Amino acid sequence: MTTDRYYVTTSIPYVNGAPHLGHALELVQADVLARHRRRRGRPVRFLTGTDGNALKNVVAAWAAGVPVQPFVDENAARFAALREPLVLSVDDVIRTSTDPRHAPGVRRLWERCAARGDFHRRRYTGLYCAGCELFYAPDELDDGVCPEHGVQPEEVSEENWFFRLSRYQDELLRLLESGTVRIEPAAKRAEVLAFVRAGLRDVSVSRPAARADGWGIPVPGDPSQVVYVWWDALANYVTALGYGDDGAAYRTGGSSPPTGCTSSARASCASTPSTGWRTCSRPGCRCRPRSSCTTTSPSAAPRSPRAPG
Known part of the structure; x- marks a missing residue:
């Protein structure tokens, strides 16, 4: 048997509602990739899970008149229950709000x-769409409303921690242009290159704990802030491998940066952890891509989960 390990992951959906057909489609597609590689003799790890720490989960729980934890638990269980009827060959399921592997890994990262x-703290004001969980510039809106959800974003003014993404622009461009990091198909590689060449801005990676009603992972050393959901949830692909305690599973899974990323509908596959779409539980919702190298639409341009500035 070859020792060329293959890590297949799905996006981890918000649990602000019940699963729908789109979630089932992604799981089955990822399962096909995992089974195909296993049949070819490759060691495979197939991961899926749920994102419990999003602000939209909190808002949905409020709307339902239910405390956040039981609301999230119930919906997460409905996603996990898809394993049996879909006959999935999943190796691991991670829930970011309860899995003991996750919070330590997020804190360590x-x-x-x-x-x-890599962090600096500053105040800013911007137009925030709760459905997308991101800020929009005015020229990115359609007649003043979110192009995805058709609602007017809320003007928010707050002070958060920012990640200095801009300092890594040259390094990322070098890795992409040299082929050290491979993105397939070619159209997606072109999208990512165009995005990076256009200039990377620092991104907001925390939110006031008061605004989230205390829900989320506290920022290390700053309990007044919780880790922003896109930073928190994206870490699941390595926390599921034991990144928080540097366990054997993480070392076996590989701690080096990914060398390949393949776009395959809503499933994401790579030789090391990759990411997929941020999928909402509301029927018909097309939330923004969580990663600029995995999208479902040929016309979808990658976005950074940033705040203005």
Whole structure:
């Protein structure tokens, strides 16, 4: 048997509602990829899960008149229950709000970035869409409303931690242009290159704990803030491998950056952790891509989960 490990992941959906057909489609597509590689003799790890720490989950729980934890638990269980009727060959399921592997890994990632000087804190004002969980510039709106949800974003003014993404622009461009990091198909590679070449801005990676009603993972050293959901949830692809305690599973899974990313509808596959779409539980919702290298629409341009500025 070959030792060329293959890590197949799905996006982890918000649990602000019940699963729908789109979630089932993604799971089955990822399952096909996992089974195909196993049949070819490759060691495969197939991961899926749920994102419980999003602000939209909190808002949905409020609307339902239910405390957040039981609301999230119930919906997460409905997603996990898809395993049997879809006959999925899933190796692991991670729930970001309850899995004991996740929060330690998120904290470790934050602390390591902080030690490198990757964060700075500042105040800003912007137009925020709760459905997309991101800020829009005025020229990105359609007649003043969110192009995805058709609602007018809320003007929000707050002080958060920002990740210095701009400092990595040259390095990312070098990795992409040299082929060190491979993105397939070619059209998606072109999208990512165009996005990076256009200039990367620092991104907001925390939210006031008061605004989230205390829901989420507290920022290490700053309990007044919780880790922003896109930073928190994206870490699941390595926290599921034991990144938080540097366990054997993480070392076996590979701790080096991904060398390949393949776009395959809503399923994401790569030789090391990759990411997929941010999928909402509301029927008909097309939330923004979580990663600029995995999209469902040929015309979808990658976005950064940023705040203005």
